[in-house]
Amino acid sequence: MHLQRRGLGVELIAVTNDRFDVAMLARIIVEVEPFVDYFIIRERTKTANEYIRLIGRLSAAKVNKEKLIINDRVDVAVVTGINKVQLPGHGLTLQQVKSYFPNLRTGRSIHSPEEAWEASRSGADWLLYGHVYDTDCKKGVPARGLEELKLIAENVQSDIYAIGGIKPEHVVELNKMNIRGIAVMSSIFDSAKPARAAEEYHEACRAYQFLEGG
Amino acid sequence: MHLQRRGLGVELIAVTNDRFDVAMLARIIVEVEPFVDYFIIRERTKTANEYIRLIGRLSAAKVNKEKLIINDRVDVAVVTGINKVQLPGHGLTLQQVKSYFPNLRTGRSIHSPEEAWEASRSGADWLLYGHVYDTDCKKGVPARGLEELKLIAENVQSDIYAIGGIKPEHVVELNKMNIRGIAVMSSIFDSAKPARAAEEYHEACRAYQFLEGG
Numbered sequence: 001m002h003l004q005r006r007g008l009g010v011e012l013i014a015v016t017n018d019r020f021d022v023a024m025l026a027r028i029i030v031e032v033e034p035f036v037d038y039f040i041i042r043e044r045t046k047t048a049n050e051y052i053r054l055i056g057r058l059s060a061a062k063v064n065k066e067k068l069i070i071n072d073r074v075d076v077a078v079v080t081g082i083n084k085v086q087l088p089g090h091g092l093t094l095q096q097v098k099s100y101f102p103n104l105r106t107g108r109s110i111h112s113p114e115e116a117w118e119a120s121r122s123g124a125d126w127l128l129y130g131h132v133y134d135t136d137c138k139k140g141v142p143a144r145g146l147e148e149l150k151l152i153a154e155n156v157q158s159d160i161y162a163i164g165g166i167k168p169e170h171v172v173e174l175n176k177m178n179i180r181g182i183a184v185m186s187s188i189f190d191s192a193k194p195a196r197a198a199e200e201y202h203e204a205c206r207a208y209q210f211l212e213g214g
Numbered sequence: 215m216h217l218q219r220r221g222l223g224v225e226l227i228a229v230t231n232d233r234f235d236v237a238m239l240a241r242i243i244v245e246v247e248p249f250v251d252y253f254i255i256r257e258r259t260k261t262a263n264e265y266i267r268l269i270g271r272l273s274a275a276k277v278n279k280e281k282l283i284i285n286d287r288v289d290v291a292v293v294t295g296i297n298k299v300q301l302p303g304h305g306l307t308l309q310q311v312k313s314y315f316p317n318l319r320t321g322r323s324i325h326s327p328e329e330a331w332e333a334s335r336s337g338a339d340w341l342l343y344g345h346v347y348d349t350d351c352k353k354g355v356p357a358r359g360l361e362e363l364k365l366i367a368e369n370v371q372s373d374i375y376a377i378g379g380i381k382p383e384h385v386v387e388l389n390k391m392n393i394r395g396i397a398v399m400s401s402i403f404d405s406a407k408p409a410r411a412a413e414e415y416h417e418a419c420r421a422y423q424f425l426e427g428g
Binding site for chain 2: 047048049050052072073074075076078079088089090091092096097099100101
C-alpha cells in the first residue's frame, strides 16, 4: 500500500481524457474533486506549459495536490511539487524514475500477470490493470475479465486498480477481487454531468470504505 | 559564454526535424557528428521511450554526449545524463528548470530583443534567435534580418545562435554579428546527403574558428 491508505475499501481514480482545454478541464476537476480520491492527469496532446497552467488553476481552487498524479511528464511533476506519476509504456521506466527521482511515487499500467510481476518487482507503488470490462475506448480488444485481476491482486505487493468499462454497479463484484480501487475515464469526463457521474461512483465505492478511526 | 568555449568563431548546431524513426535518425546523427558542435534533439512526436532509445544508440556509437541538447523533455535529459536542454515557449520555464534542475544548462528560442533580455536575465545559457533569413519552415512569416540579431548579440550575456534559412554562404556576414554560432535544421536533415551538407556548413564555420591553444 503506497497511495495514502484510507482503510479497507474501494478508491476512485478519475483519468482525464485529453479532450478539454485547460480552463474547462480545471473546472471539471474542481467540480468532481469531492467525489474522487485521485486524478491521473493524462493529456497526451498538451504541452508542459499547459500542464503547469492546469496545475496552477487547480491549486488556486484549493484542489488537494495529494490527489493529483501526472501522466508521463515527470519533469512537470517535479516543478509543480506533485509527488506521484503514472508511467505509460512509452515513457520513462520505473527504474529510471526510482533512481533519479526517488521522492516520486510511481504507477504503471499493466495488461497481464507477467507485466504485473515485473512492474511490482521494479517497485511500482500501484498498478492499473485493464481493461476489465468491454469499453468503447478499446473497441475490438476483448475485455480481460476478473479472473486475472484477482490473480494479480492476490499475488503482487503493489496496489491494484481496475480500469476499463467499469460502471458503478460493477463495484460490488470488483470489491471481492482484493483490489485497492477502480479507475474511470470516459464515464466521468465524457459525461454531460461529470459531478453527478463521479458521485455515483463515489457512492458505490464508499459502501466499502471504512475509514480507520473515522 | 556557457556552452563549451571553442575560441573565437562560429559554431554549428544541427536541429533534428522529427521526420525519421529512431534507427534512421541515429544513423544520420552519427554520420554528421564529425561536422557538428551540438545537436538539438527536437522530436515533438516522439515518446520519452523513443528519446531514450535514440540516446542509447548514440551512446553505443560513441557520439559525444556533450554535443547533445534535449528539447523540452527535461526528465529525459536527467535520466540519460545529458546536461543541456532547449526550452520551447510551450515548455517548462527557465526559472523552473534553474531551481529544480540546477545542474542543467538551458537554451531558449527568442524572436525579439524583449524576449532576449528576459531570457538572458532569467539565466538562459544560450539563445536561438530567428528566423534570420527566409525559410520554407516559416512560410509567410517575414525574416527578421540581421539588425536585430546584431543588437541582441551585442547587448545580452547569453550566447546567441542565429537560426532560420541559413546557407553556408551566409556565414561570412553572420560572423560579423558577434554571435556564437548558427543553427540549421532542414538544410541538413532534409538533405539527400546530410553528411555532405553538414560538412559544407562546418567548412564555412571553421574559417572563423581559431581554437585556443589548438
